[in-house]
Amino acid sequence: MEKEDIHEDYEYDYDLEKTAERQDGGVQLELNEEDDSPIEEVRVTVPNTDDPLMPCNTFRMWFLGLFFTALISFVNQFFYLRQTQISIGYSVVALISLPAGHLMAWILPTREWNIFGWKFSLNPGPFSIKEHVLIGTMTSCNTYTAYAVDIVILQKVFYNAEKPFIAGLLLVLTTQITGFALAGALRKVLIRPAHMIWPSTLVTASLFRSLHHVQEREEDLNRMPRIKYYLLVTLGSFVWYWFPGLIFPTIGMISWICWIKPDNIILAQLTGSNGLGFGTIALDWSAASYYVTPLVTPWFAQVNILVGFIIVTWIMVPAAYYTNLWNSKNYPILSASLYQNNGSSYDKSQILTDNILDEAKYLAYGPMRMDSFFALTYGVGFAGLTATVVHVVLYNGREMVERWRAARTENDDVHSRLMRVYPEVPNWWYYVLFIISLGLSFVTCVVWDYMPWWAVILAMAIAIFFVLPVGIVQAVTNQQPGLNIVTEYVIGYMLPGHAIANVTFKTYGYIVNVQALTFTSDLKLGHYMKIPPRVMFNAQVISTIIAGAINLGTATWLVDTRPGICTAAGYPFTCRSTKTFYSASIIWGAIGPARVFGSKDGAIYGPVQWGFLIGAALPAIFWGLSKKFPNTTWLKYVHWPVLLAATSNMPPALPYMYSNGLFLGFIFMYVLRHYRYNWWARYNYLTSAALDSGVAICGLIIFFAVQLKEHNFPFWWGNPEDGNWDHCALGGANYYEEFL
Template identity: 80%
Template sequence: MSKEEYFAERINNWKVEDIVPDYDLEEEDDSPIEEVRVTIPNTDDPFMPCNTFRMWFLGLFFTAVISFINQFFYLRQTQISIGYSVVALVSLPLGHLMAKVLPMGEVSLFGWNFTLNPGPFSVKEHILIGTMTAVNTSTAYAVDIIILQKLFYGSEKPFIAGLLLVFTTQVTGFSLAGALRKFLVRPAHMIWPSTLVTASLFRSLHASSNLPGEDGRMTRMRYFLLVTLGSFLYYWFPGFIFPTIGVLSWICWINPDNIVLSQLTGSNGLGIGTIALDWSASYYVQPLVTPWFAQVNILIGFIFIAWVMVPWAYYTDLWKSKSYPILSADLFREDGAIYNKSMILVNNVLDEEKYRAYGPLRMDSFFALTYGVGFAGLTATIVHVILYNGQELIARWKSARLENEDIHSRLMRVYPEVPDWWYISLFVISLGLSLVTCVVWEFMPWWAVLLAMAIAIFFVLPVGVVQAVTNQQPGLNIITEYVIGYMLPGHAIANVTFKTYGYIVNVQALTFTADLKLGHYMKIPPRVMFMAQIVSTLISGTINLGTVTWLLNAHPTICTKDGYPFTCRSTNTFYSASVIWGAIGPARVFGNVDGAIYSPVQWGFLIGAILPIPFWLLARKFPNVTWLKYVHWPVLLAATSNMPPALPYFYTNGLFLGFIFAFLLRRYRYNWWARYNYLTSAAMDSGVAICGLVIFFSIQSWKVTMPHWWGNPEDGNFDHCPLGGANYYSVRA
């Protein structure tokens, strides 16, 4: 029997739900985690092909396409991010097509012999294609620096400088992922909930039968397609025909001219009572993926911060808040006028005399308070991980390769692990290029590169533990801005560059670690996963930067109101942060220099460090009080970390869906939840994303608009609450 025939026979006999095991498994030989048991098979076929021509062809093709689409939509008023689900759906028939039409014979290329077609398209090939695409789900963060330099600070750098900046910030994090494997990938209780959605999706797409199971239930594949179709058809209404149903601020309609009612209930205000009949509005919570205990923590934190602290601060006129909107990412002068940074900078460096003459910077109370909460969340993360996970992490450090493994770790033994020197070499090369890039093109001093890397490395494990368990990631953007803002005040570009290295290197490390966990669950050879991630990262970064360069040159009004729909909401928030922390500096905003008034928010560092301690002590003293074990201060304090640009009603609507799916259905309809919950999340995402693309490329790109009516008002106030974004005196910024 030839190798091709052997592979074909193995795969033809393989079923996702009944893989031929390599050794006998006891019935109880499974993951100790319930969510994993109902989603991930406890068997493997190590002969299944994955490192194939068609995997690389389709993976690189979708990497290029998705990199362009996501970067293109990132700068638009309404952002769309295409990830695993859509690529999984589209690449499946293409993979099967290539398996049918490609020849079976071997090909020789540069001394490497391989076959174009090793047999039927396998789930492992499919997952690797999706993983290469997942690198591009979030566009390269460093691209915003390039936009800022050209549009906001008038200092354009050569393309190669931007390219090296993108490469080093994106790839350095991956080198750190190698050190995290023993702590965040191999342990069974490091679940990484989002990977379960992805695994559920691929299992369903590769189910070998379309017949109902013995219990008569619908197959996962059929269910996925039906929900995707329903999501696609429905999204035409909030996405194009009837956008008002995505922001039903019905309480505001009682008296839309009442400023307080508008600010509290409008979708551009605090969104109390706003109903969003739009799946995309739940994006920040991921209600079907995030564990219920984490959602309860988010709910408590959100209510306390957004609906208690902020109204108290605003309506007592703390920091003269009434002169500004109740929720805004804009920066203001004391009288409520927009802050003009060109009045205080000379060659993009702060002129202290001009700053004193022009006056201090002001922001709305929500923006200021969330910075303080962010400070608290950072120190709470460190203390929480030390108290709740410290002993375990020390034990794993001492005996990382000797501990008892679950079934998935044992199944992965058959595959050669990535040598440590691969990761070390990658880190050394990335660090060297980072130093060259930042020094030669004057992004920031060499010592700032080393300090940013040190911050990223220090926080990567505690932040990773929180994300692996709760599906929430406390960000380091605030602490990085804070540190360099004090050490190098008045330099906006150096500040955002430092933030990018300190923050995104950490984020990328955990993103890659999550992909390694998916590979761990689905038994992908680690070395193939390594190469797929590296290659796709380099390609996607190049396309991200190329797309932005093209858009900047093609649209002179981009990132302004006149450039609609390319209004760059996230980039404008990035710009505001560069002014606060860089151009002006934290000493003049949060300290006591030149009229700074927001210094009390720095107490957040101390408060965050203290908060986890009493609850940890109480949980130890009263071990039978269950709820004490689920108080998770890092998640609670990170509840509002995405606002702005996220809006409050995103959270309330997402948490309502979480109550239905993560609590009610799991408790009272467990069989349905175990079979369909994660699949529902992936199908809803797929339908919305596909519909968004169809709407744009088939209608909006041709300048065709929906006729205006009550559900699609011409003035763009879809919630019919025009004063929601105005200040207390009914003046809109």
């Protein structure tokens, strides 16, 4: 960035030229020691200085960013359809792109070019941390495959209703990009306020600071350098993961209580890893960290998750199951599968004609059934949605109104003031992007008959309505209540029997919201790392368009060239996640919520709809109690959206993953933070990033070196041939299986 490009509205209380000091070839803005973030986690992780002249919008950044975007989009989509899925994430790209960036800084010519007055160099100096963050951001936007690709696969493989490639491409791009347009409207509320922490971004910031040898404070000079600590923990994580990942899988799910009497069905269901997992120990970071992120999620949020987890998983579910509510004993205690009333699998082909529900066949075959855990978690999910809205209105409503009114005059924290040096993205950029995306959404859905035009408006309305309350919850707690349930619920009543319309509506209502918050999180990282907003905008939009096209192209190529794909005959391309997506299209689309949660054609799960009312009432009750008893501190930390969302990922998540993750959270986010604060402040978030990196690298090597060639590690007690790794075979059985 040229010095004369610095924003003219720079509003510091001191003159830039008089206070700038040259360090490492740039201008370092120094602040008073006390001028720092008011949030402790941010203060110990993110520096309160910036170098506005540090290069970031460079040829190196764009070349490496687009290269890794294309590579990750292809690889992750390819593995997404395989039986054994693997996803290359942020930390791996950060590690690989660092030496690549330094290599380009070494070999590229330093000559300055002048094209119509625009001066630039292919090599403006050393590879900078800001370039590195932008490369990581371009890939992190697209770590997960585009959700709408599953709709395209669904039509081609399961419904035999293939659409033109351009239809699928527009479906993918509009669902991915529209959310980014919404992110622009959230900046004043979810990015600039200091207390909107976005905890996961602190892990990323800590990782990049360590990789770039950020200057140590004087009191830390005698401690282990952060980069050395990071590399050692990464190495340890890499070495250890060979055991739960390949050699000794049993240590990833030690159901030791079940081993006392493994043929006892009740003991197995309560303690097995495929049951409620009580007492199961997971010596596997990937399992213990995946859903809770224990070294990132604030401790107060983890306490809420713990309470919700215990209430639902270890109290409500056993009570419902062993009293045989909804004939629960005919099914496993925890399963996402669908059943007939007698416990046999539900054959969806018996109720469909031309992939649409045949009511006569449905009545003859019988209603669909699910286990009590699955049904109860739907009810808890309903409660979580209304709790999110009520909680944010009561606890954050006044603040949001005041923030909108005082946005131009309020006192920003140090990071917001440092960002004033960079030109902000004009609002009209976001408006134009939203209008174009919305227009293309109408064209896509109406011309190619995905769903009616009014459904597009309704889906967008749901996404927009929930984006702020869900965003506030995620920014503070690192937990994101999902909208997939409510979108499926709404369109399932309005268009019953239309499976493709159901999943399309879900994608627009749910993924537009998710994408908006994903982009917002990346913007917060850019806020912490002082990335010019306009460069961040361009990097995010361009990389997302490229990634979406590659996701769809890869999936289309596999579907067209792999015989038997998404079936057992097509192994290893069995499409586990896509088949779950297909099942949801049957439940909510073809059959519809009226026949599952209503009172039509033998539906028995209607009581779970009381969750909507209960979820709205609980935050109001506790808000009132906190006002009446202001000196009762614990009332202020009861966060019902987080508490009710505790079990939203189960299934497919398993309870032992939560219990082990929460135990680690207690050690790191409570014990170490309170009793070893200096260590925690320096190494906690870095530890999380290093453990993730080691597991990811080892997982890739295991896959390419062993699993890709369909080799197996020698079978033994710790790696049984039947895949019963926890040695508790009845954990996933129904109650009567012991006696059959």
